[in-house]
Amino acid sequence: MSANDMEIVYLPDGGGNTLKALKYKGRLWPAFDPESIKGVETFKSRDDDVIVVAYPKSGTHWVWEMARLLLAGKTDVPMIEKDDGMIEDVLPDKLEAQTSPRALNTHAHFELMPKEVLSKKNCKLIYITRDPRDVAVSYYNHHRKLVEYYDYKGQWKDYFPMFLSGKVDYESWFAFTRGWEQGIKDNPDLKVHVTSYEALHENTNEEVKNLAEFLGVSADEAFISEVVKKTSFDNMKASKGKNETYKEKDKSEVPIMYRKGKVGDWKNWFTVAQSEQFDEIFEQEMKETRAQKLYSNQKTCSSQDSNMNEK
Numbered sequence: 001m002s003a004n005d006m007e008i009v010y011l012p013d014g015g016g017n018t019l020k021a022l023k024y025k026g027r028l029w030p031a032f033d034p035e036s037i038k039g040v041e042t043f044k045s046r047d048d049d050v051i052v053v054a055y056p057k058s059g060t061h062w063v064w065e066m067a068r069l070l071l072a073g074k075t076d077v078p079m080i081e082k083d084d085g086m087i088e089d090v091l092p093d094k095l096e097a098q099t100s101p102r103a104l105n106t107h108a109h110f111e112l113m114p115k116e117v118l119s120k121k122n123c124k125l126i127y128i129t130r131d132p133r134d135v136a137v138s139y140y141n142h143h144r145k146l147v148e149y150y151d152y153k154g155q156w157k158d159y160f161p162m163f164l165s166g167k168v169d170y171e172s173w174f175a176f177t178r179g180w181e182q183g184i185k186d187n188p189d190l191k192v193h194v195t196s197y198e199a200l201h202e203n204t205n206e207e208v209k210n211l212a213e214f215l216g217v218s219a220d221e222a223f224i225s226e227v228v229k230k231t232s233f234d235n236m237k238a239s240k241g242k243n244e245t246y247k248e249k250d251k252s253e254v255p256i257m258y259r260k261g262k263v264g265d266w267k268n269w270f271t272v273a274q275s276e277q278f279d280e281i282f283e284q285e286m287k288e289t290r291a292q293k294l295y296s297n298q299k300t301c302s303s304q305d306s307n308m309n310e311k
């Protein structure tokens, strides 16, 4: 390990491929600029900060954009750039230079959140969950496409166990989710709005309304509808697809942040065996949690034991 406890690691997937990550103080982060990863520890929170928190691929960009428009009080503002507000991916002085109120986001586990955020409890947090099976599929595609960061060429069948065991950047979905649930329970004075990707899909207008209320933004029906329209999957995909920063990093026509935007795509990827294995681990790991209520006992994979991975 290097002097400052930071090193690039290549995590083997069991099928002969590796996933690149950054190990910092024993924890796995994406291979972002080390200075921005370290910046999580020294981040200075402001009373009017809004921070979207989610395990990767849970709808962060969607809700982040909603929050941004609500805070701006209008929808004719330029779409965010990739580097605008992710705490662990933006250098501290760039974050510091942003004008208030800042709409930020992070995928940090509860215990790794900036110290000030947890001690001062001054900012507003929006915590999103998503069905971990959809997260796994989305994360696989993310790792495969973002070559610059992950350099991963593995197949779904070899990636699946990595996801289950948390051998990926940001580590285990199960630990992340349990940690946040417990952290929220133990800190009743944290200002947190809890939602889910599925609820956002099912009743977007209502969810945006709740979000506006949480943020203390007065928003009439017309404005809520405008925000819903502007942040629709198709609109965000089309707008961000034109964003050169994203394209260059993704090496693809459309950024991987906007792949399918559906609930239940996992059914096209999981084999029956994977589905059963997932259920077993999920039940062991998520006993008596909110996530268990939301995501267990759902219909299992309807397809045969086929692997429809390379789409």
Ligand SMILES: Nc1ncnc2c1ncn2[C@@H]1O[C@H](COP(=O)(O)OS(=O)(=O)O)[C@@H](OP(=O)(O)O)[C@H]1O
Binding pocket: 054, 055, 056, 057, 058, 059, 060, 061, 062, 134, 137, 138, 139, 141, 142, 231, 232, 233, 234, 236, 256, 257, 258, 259, 260, 261, 262, 265
């Ligand atoms: N507007 C909108 N509506 C519905 N769904 C959306 C939207 N924007 C992004 N997405 C989908 O969310 C997934 C990406 O999640 P994140 O933004 O959390 O990704 S990241 O970890 O921050 O890279 C990713 O999911 P998958 O399509 O399943 O891969 C995106 O397509």
